[in-house]
Amino acid sequence: MNDHPVLARIHLNPHSRDVQRDLRDATQMHRTVMRMAPDGLGNSPRHLAGLLYRVDETDTASTLLVQAHHLDPAGLPPGYGHAQIKSLAPMFAALRAGLVVRYRIVVSPVKRERLPLEDKGARGRVIPLSGADADQWWNRRAAAAGLELHMLTPTSLTPVRPRDSKAPPMRHSLLLYDGTAAVTDPAALTNALLNGIGRAKPYGAGLLSLAPAGTA
Structure with a gap:
């Protein structure tokens, strides 16, 4: 895994039924974000993946922020949103x-x-x-x-x-x-x-x- 985590910024598609469901149900949102983490992490996958997330909402848009050691947006449901991933190494170094x-x-x-x-x-x-x-x-x-x-x-x-x-x-x-x-x-x-x-x-x-x- 990376020495420093990465951050995925996902601009959620408001027309996606999966997004609509997840914004109503935090348990489902957790299951969805965990689909971006590697498989085979045992009994504490969120902790071992270093996965944390937050939904930032405005009047016009919802953005999902996900931090983990490794993330693969291909694990998200089709049409879920547009994901941008960046390393957080510069932030930690600063x-x-x-x-x-x-x-x-x-x-x-x-x-x-x-x-x-x-x-x-x-x-x-x-x-x-x-x-x-x-x-x-x-x-x-x-x-x-x-x-x-x-x-x-x-x-x-x-x-x-x-x-x-x-x-x-x-x-x-x-x-x-x-x-x-x-x-x-x-x-x-x-x-x-x-x-x-x-x-x-x-x-x-x-x-x-x-x-x-x-x-x-």
Whole structure:
């Protein structure tokens, strides 16, 4: 596999029934993007492929971003969309402390419910966060990932609930964060870029995108 991952930018065809289905069902979207990864990756194929993805939507278009060690757009359904692939090696090479960047990420901020001391060993419910609590969560996770946030703009997205009967019946609340930040720890940031941040990675969360702050 490549030393650095690649990024596929897929301009989705709004007339494709496969696209329409996937935009309604995150479980199906995950299955579709995994078709671009190599076969034979065992019991944790998404993790071993290094695959993360996000759907960026505007009023007029939807773009699917997929990051992995290796991607083959030929695995997508016919007529799914136009794919452009680029190496992310230049981005990783440019990371240095003090670099100011623009970022975008979809995350699923949560906290685990605290249980009484007598319930030792039990795990509390996972509770979605919103508002200032979610912003504080993202500030903490960004700092741990080697970013000092200068600005953050949250946008609430439609929650997703896995439709696979084998998946836990938990709804994932999603937030899109855009903003600017300074790199404080290039090694920690590299790890976050490669592995994603937070929960719900199979459902379009966790992919951190960076660009120089001065670009349009």
